Amino acid sequence: MNANHLPRLVVVGLLIALAGCGRDEVKVEFMEGCVRGGASKSICKCIFGKIEPDLRQMHAGEQVEGLGQHMVQATAICLRD
Numbered sequence: 001m002n003a004n005h006l007p008r009l010v011v012v013g014l015l016i017a018l019a020g021c022g023r024d025e026v027k028v029e030f031m032e033g034c035v036r037g038g039a040s041k042s043i044c045k046c047i048f049g050k051i052e053p054d055l056r057q058m059h060a061g062e063q064v065e066g067l068g069q070h071m072v073q074a075t076a077i078c079l080r081d
Helices: 003-019 025-036 041-059 067-080
Strands: none
Touching: 025 041, 041 067
């Protein structure tokens, strides 16, 4: 490897690492799972909007009380709207 290429490789590596930083993993994971489960993207967005604080808390490793119930309620509301 040529020493002249090392700075370019470092910059490319940093750019690749930073590219993932803007990704909202909590939302992406929820949306992928929700759509894969058969719901429309708009329904999934609605549900996410209603349970987002709980999901973020769970993603941070904190205990979340009643997440399943909140999700059922959010789904019912979103399907009704």
